[in-house]
Amino acid sequence: MKIAIVGAAGRMGQMLIRQIARTEGCSLAGASEAPGSRAIGRDAGEIAGMEANGVKISADSTAAIVAANVVIDFTMPAATAAHARIAADKGVSMVIGTTGLDPGQTAAVHECARRIPILWAANMSLGINVLMALVEKTASLLDPGYDIEVLEMHHRHKIDAPSGTALALGRSAAAGREVKLEDVWRKSREGHTGARPPGEIGFATLRGGEEVGVHTVMFAAAGERLELSHRAFSRETYASGALRGALWLKDRKPGLYGMKDVLGL
Structure with missing residues (x-):
């Protein structure tokens, strides 16, 4: 499973990069940050406190997303809605952990879920x-x-x-x-x-x-x-759940899913 991380230099972004490295069947295919971030151009592994992994953090979220099978987003509401549109246009599945979206942003995510499978949960634990x-x-x-x-x-x-x-x-x-x-x-x-x-x-x-x-x-x-x-006690529990969700999305039909679906609750 090739995974892109948007917001790669943030707390959750770094945790997700580390979790991908130790999860069998997953690889980091792309990483992006907001324009102006000091992380742009740096190696994603080094930003996450690991050895270099050869994936450079880019300001181009589209390039990061198209390199992957699924993109994981724990960013900001406006950015999440924009990333969902990109993912839908490019046919890339999406995992969303962002909260606080307004009605318009929420509607955008729902619309994108008509074209791609999206796992959206307020909490991935x-x-x-x-x-x-x-x-x-x-x-x-x-x-x-x-x-x-x-x-x-x-x-x-x-x-x-x-x-x-x-x-x-x-x-x-x-x-x-x-x-x-x-x-x-x-x-x-x-x-x-x-x-x-x-x-x-x-x-x-x-x-x-x-x-x-x-x-x-x-x-x-x-x-x-x-x-x-x-x-x-650690953001690792959220990262682990997000990756479990990303793997679960493989071969799913377009639609909006939650962790209840992943866990069979």
Whole structure:
């Protein structure tokens, strides 16, 4: 499987390059960065803290993508939408780990998935995706007297809040209750908010330090509280999941897939 990494010099890009090097059946075919990056022209392996691998980081994302069977994108919303269009035009499969896309960017990804197979997940961790399945099942079993709160913490550099994973967990809870998340969510609280409305799904966001990712879904009722939690200690878990997804995409028909499909959940 020939893989291209866009955003190759970023934290996830470097981790993906290292993961490709130790994953049987995968090879790095192309790597790109945004124009103006200091990484352009440098060897991708050296940027990732390994020996040189002969793949130079380019400012030309199209050239990187066409060299591969699949492109992996953990970049920025606007860049992800643009890369999806390139991949669709060139017939290259795509794995997307970017979150925070706006409605227009989301629609662009959906449109591209009509032409190529795209795996898009808010979180590539296998554990998180099992957690999502557990949250949905738990929400379906507990009555509305259990208030649902989603707590998440990430490093100080994260730009979107609540995290894409937190929202995905909220959607899992809403699916278990057979409601639409947008009809019941409360993304933040401040001031005199009044009593908590029945059926609300709340979110709490923490940012600080170098925390990779902590997510907890609470089901709180009179007399007890059930918590389902996941903590990531390394971005390696995301890279490993992304590569598993990339290999899974081989020979898939065009469409939009998620980690539930990969794991058979």
